[in-house]
Amino acid sequence: MKDKKWMLSLTLGLVLVAALGFWGYRQADARRTMEAALNNKYQRAFYDLTTHVQNMEVLLSKTLVGQETRQDTFLLMNLWQEADAAQKELGQIPVPDGLMTRTMKYLTQVGDYANTLAKQTIDGKPKTDEQWRTLRYLYSQSSGLNEELHNIESHVADGRLTLSELTTQTRKGLRKEGPQLANNNLQTLDKKMQQFPTLIYDGPFSDHLADKKPLGITGDSINADQARSKALGFIDRRGNKDYVANVVHTQKGRTPSYQVDITSCPVRENERITAAISRQGGNVLWMLNSRAIGDKKVSLESAGDRAAKFLAGKGFKNMQSTYHEVQDRLAIYNFAATQGGVVLYPDLVKVSVALDTGQVVGFEASNYWDSHRDRKISAPRLTLAQARKKLSPHLEGVSGGRLALIPLSPDTETLTYEFKGNLGKDVFLVYINADNGREERLLRVVDTEEGVLTV
Incomplete structure (x- = not known):
């Protein structure tokens, strides 16, 4: 009888300990x-x-x-x-x-x-x-x-x-x-209030054409077979491999396009190339090669030259490199079109070069096709010297003064003089209206190991 009572007490004790343990676990988990x-x-x-x-x-x-x-x-x-x-x-x-x-x-x-x-x-x-x-x-x-x-x-x-x-x-x-x-x-x-920089890379002017009808898209409509041919002719081929292309999707929206998937023969592991071709005119809107990139063997200077030659070979004439950045063995270069010596910042093209082989593995030209056309650019009313006088007297080491067309809104572009100057260790780009001397834009330039950025 005593043994039974002892066993019952032990069992109840174990149950109580287990219950307390479970409760404690639930409390700790909730905490x-x-x-x-x-x-x-x-x-x-x-x-x-x-x-x-x-x-x-x-x-x-x-x-x-x-x-x-x-x-x-x-x-x-x-x-x-x-x-x-x-x-x-x-x-x-x-x-x-x-x-x-x-x-x-x-x-x-x-x-x-x-x-x-x-x-x-x-x-x-x-x-x-x-x-x-x-x-x-x-x-x-x-x-x-x-x-x-x-x-x-x-x-x-x-x-x-x-x-x-x-x-x-x-x-x-x-x-x-x-x-x-x-x-x-x-x-x-509390002694030092600071901010770590979120550097905005995409060239100084890029997000200005959200709903505007593309001005550079002209010509007749193309079919899916023509889109495949356009895509195959655009990619940066390496080695003796052949490539096959298939239209996998048609995109409507502001710029109707064909999405084309391209694969090598024989198939290279982890490599897939995708491109978007506009249905009107057959222009390449963007291209991306998703292959893995090996160790860096190509200098930034050589990669920049490769990007410029690639653009010229694809029919993009009179382009000028503006800014660049490096993202994990990938160099990304911004190019702006020029006309009569004027830099056209709305007409931006982005080219990505793999730093293992120098192959162009990325291309993006949405801004370019949105804006590009022959413009009627009037001669500036202000001289370079007159525009320079409009700068803040606190700006030091002023240089530059090239003519640049910048966007102020989706429907407005303004001819400016682009100046570069310092305030202490900080570098700025200042855009002075070439007609009335008004200060139109201020950008701060940040030079990092990853590239030249603007904020």
């Missing part, structure tokens, strides 16, 4: 799920913060170079909005109120100052020298804080810093160990 959700929320706020601060730094730099009040109004209003958005995202990150006081104050000052100056420029009043110096000070603060925010971002990315843990550190460690944690975490951010 992990909640922590993961919180961490995702905080990470999203952090990454959005860095994006807004990045945009602030770029806009501040442009206000220093810009000379037109109309351009200043646009830049300052955007700066105000970015600063306000950055404040909201910073408020979502779980740190003590006192820890980020200076950072929040900085964001507030930038936003308020931008709002004040925007109202001034709306009335046509240019920036004074004192206001320019204030903007220069705010800019130097933002650009000087780049390294710390990037450092924090890298810690978050590789798991060394989990933002959800700050909810407990806020109450425990951060106040007690503030100086120590400042070396690696968010207290340093």
Whole structure:
């Protein structure tokens, strides 16, 4: 009898332990799920913060170079909005109120100052020298804080810093160990507010033709067999292999086209070539060879020459290389058409060259076919010297001055003088209207190991 009671007690005890264990596991699992959700929320706020601060730094730099009040109004209003958005995202990150006081104050000052100056420029009043110096000070603060925010971002990315843990550190460690944690975490951010750059590559002008009827697509309609022949004649062939092509899809939309798949004979592993051929005129809109790219053996200079020769061989005449980038053993070059010595930035073509063999494995000409035609370009009313005088006196080392046609809207193009200049270590492109001297565009140039980019 005693043995039965003992066994019953043991069984009940084991059941209770198992139940407690299962409950504990469920609680721990629920806690992990909640922590993961919180961490995702905080990470999203952090990454959005860095994006807004990045945009602030770029806009501040442009206000220093810009000379037109109309351009200043646009830049300052955007700066105000970015600063306000950055404040909201910073408020979502779980740190003590006192820890980020200076950072929040900085964001507030930038936003308020931008709002004040925007109202001034709306009335046509240019920036004074004192206001320019204030903007220069705010800019130097933002650009000087780049390294710390990037450092924090890298810690978050590789798991060394989990933002959800700050909810407990806020109450425990951060106040007690503030100086120590400042070396690696968010207290340093309060001293240095920064942004890691999201560099926009695609040439300086590219996203301007979303709904415009293609102007370069002319001629008679072609059939599927003709589309196959066009595609086979366009690809960059290597070796003695033959290729076969099949039309696999017809695309409607703004530029109706045939999608053509091309394979080698015998079939090369992991290689597939796809091209889009316009139904009107039989123009190659884009081409992509998806083969694996081996180790780099071709220099960027040789790859650029190969891209230029490929374009010329396919009938693209009077093209000028503008910008390039490198993406994992793939060099991508932008070319703009020229007419009478004027660079036509709306007419862009992109050529991708594999750096193992120099083969052209990518081609994209949507912008070119959207815009290209013979234009009537009037002679500029301003001389180069007159246009140069319209530049900000704060811009240093000014060079260039070539004529360039740039898009202002889907239906508007403007002839400008393109100048290059420096503000400290930063390089800018400034586009001055060749007829009235108005500053039309400001672009910041970033020269990296991956290529020349613009923001």
